[in-house]
Amino acid sequence: MKTNTIQKLEDFAGTILIPVFETYAKSLVPIEFHGVSVHSKVFYGKKDTHYLFEKYDSTHIFIGLGKDPDYKSLKTIFRRISSNNKELFNTNVALVIPENYTNEQFEASLSGLVLGTYDFGHFKSEKQQHPFLDSNFELQLFSKKNHDKTIAKALKIVNAQLEILRLVDFPPNIVTPKYLANWASESGKKYGFSVEVLGHQASEKAGLNSFLAVGKGSQNEPQFVIMNYIPEGSNDKTKHVGLVGKGITFDTGGLNIKTAAMVQMKCDMAGGAAVFGAMQLIADLKLPIKVSAIVPCAENSVDAKSFLPSDVIQSYSGHSIEIIDTDAEGRLVLADGLSYLIKNFNPEYIIDIATLTGSCVGTFGYECAGLFTNNNELSKQIQESGDAVGERLWQLPLWDCYKQDIESDIADVKNYSGKPVAGAISAAKFLEFFTENHKAWAHIDIAGVAFGDGEFAKSKYATAYGVHLLTKFIENL
Template sequence: MTTELNLRLLPSDNELYRDIIKPGQYIRTLHPYGYVYRLPEGAEVHTVRHQAHLLSHAEREQFTEKITIENEGVDDKITAAFTAGLLLGRYQPGFWKSEEQLHPLAAAGSLITFSHDSSALASAYLRERTLVDTQMEIMALVDAPANIKRPQYLAAWAEKSGKKYGYDVQVLDKAACEAEGLGALLAVNRGSEDPARFIIMQYKYQETGAAAGAGEGTEQDQTPLRKIAIIGKGITFDTGGVSIKGSQNLHLMKSDMGGAAAVFGTMEAIAKLKVKAHVIGIVPATDNSVDALSIKPSDVITGHSGKTIEIIDTDAEGRLVMSDGLSYANKYFQPDYLLDIATLTGSAVRTFGYECGALMSKNQAMSDALLAAGTASGEKLWPLPTWDAYRAGLDSDVADIKNYSGRPINGAIDAFKFLEFFTDEHPAFAHLDIAGVALKQGPFAKDRQATGFGMRLLVEWLEGL
């Protein structure tokens, strides 16, 4: 086979092949060996990245290890995004197959070059490559089978990433969780063979080089970094507990740590990109299994906050473990912004389908910034109401709050109101429910496959603060 592939990008208004290639489509060519792709009208970075991913996946058997991209007249960020999409085509979930066929771009020595290179393109490509590599890592985490992806596996992943990219990682084992009073996490963990882990990651931007030696008294020195705490749901498999789920699609509950994956990816990405922020990522990790020791509906537990919770439904476990994460973040870090992200409710899926995540926040400026970051990154969000009238459904006769109102029609908002209860009325709190977008049916796998949703959105938001 030809050792080099030529991939030509055409602006949407380019006259070449105008009658043959419609915007957003491509043709295969023999001389030179490769493809001609016409950019869509008003091309956006995330759209072009996705279309290049489709191309790379569909045509992987025709690809070679060396590709030249002809990018004359094409914006550098668009070119870089297209290249990132080609690299996303390397991802496949079949790590445990006895025979794995690698994408040519995954081979050692693979190379992508550009006909029109520049420092701006090099910078844009480096950023895209950085994000793609981390995105593929967290996709692999979400797609991993539950017997491998146990709480200690997630903790080891975080420790390895922190050591490699220079951010701090602390892992609380079961004894440390007990000493800390992480009662909600430990309650969910009662039915598991694996002890819970509570993973705390911390990244703080540090000036380097000339900027670091500028001396005290500069304007930059006088501006403290904003502190952001992000909590990700780390349920490595969710049976529903005693309130057990049905068997249909139960195997997909290995993805119930999609929020944790987004936090892991965000922490790694901002450390690699050296984003100017102080970010704390927290992942309470356990599975939710059925056992004689499992918590039961009617139980009353005490969380890290000291507040008591009546268990109505053991399948509403994600909000339990995250309530401990929110309480811990407030107690030890006093963040300027507090956010959680989780594959939390079927209600969010029934409301928005598989097109966007649900956003709930009473802070309008924070909500607007997250919506804008979602649009820019291609990981879209849309708001749901946060009215206090919904809180009455969580009133309990026997405890400070119950974990489920029994009204699935507003289940996503229920979850927000429950989590809000553990934020100490934080003025800048947001909740993201990504149940419909962390895992998707599509052209890249026979079954549903991880998307890595949340990482790009959160990086975009953090860079804009």
């Protein structure tokens, strides 16, 4: 989307989007707006309301923001306006930027407008392009201030999120491990980070046996994707962050086959997708932080070669793992991802992100992600970053009393407690076992927030949760 800033609206012909805070609504709407006499109806600007009227050759859409909208609310409000009013958006559209808008509020609003162009009908034979995507379209921004930096940043954020929406929403016969590896390689070339991909043979040689066990039943070769972003001018004092994302492109549950909701398991790579999107955005924003990231990509399928419940497998760390449940596969690929990251890159901070447990959904529903860390300062930093961009988290304990849930009689550790309680915590304890007691590690369980129901589609769809959160955390460092 191209933008242009204007300072007069009197002669503007087209659609004018006018955000209205509830506090100021009464004084704005009934009288006059920037020299344009408007309808006498009082519009109160309450959240999730809008008022539309046409006058001469212009259409005014007053958009209610409520009294104190947060980032997520603003993004949703403007996505709704953009998505539901395509017929009103011709080549002439202007967005009024309120004088009391913060940069973050404008960023969220512009992001929402662009997100509204997202079309879920990827494979429909007939598609209607959103007017904002026309190559000749230019959004006019009415403001007395210069917002060029905020505009550039907002567009980079939303472009990364749109990429990840597509990755997660695409079907699993398209988004295979190889597809994700190729996507990462192309993104690295475009935005400026290096990518190395270990296929089956290279992964076997490296000793990534826990990762490889998960993909044994699939015809699609697993791909262990390693990415590195090194900013210009970096040195030994440059901070270094490590990211690991679960890249299970489809999860049948393996031989412990899922009995419900398998149709949604194309989203099981949403954690890996969040890391891919964050790498694109971090490099696009040219943040001055080193980032090493790993996304182990595999498909957990059913075949004569599939790994078995009660198998004992080896891991990259050298520790043995007893397989209790083949549907607890995400933690197996993350274990090798974490071990590989620590041994080969040793970053100061480590965050892994995954659609890991239904238990987390049982705890939080679809409102926030689960956060696990023994570093209180890191927890605070991540939560504050999430709050700032509307991607909330809440911390759960990692007390040693939960360690017994992953203790095995036959191996160093087992991959599933077998208990109907504390599933998200025992999964996090399993991952902690492979962190070598790293002092600044955090695990984020996004099972309830990465893919779900909403107003923009009839079925469940991707949210791109994590792309902005991870980037914001790194930006704040």
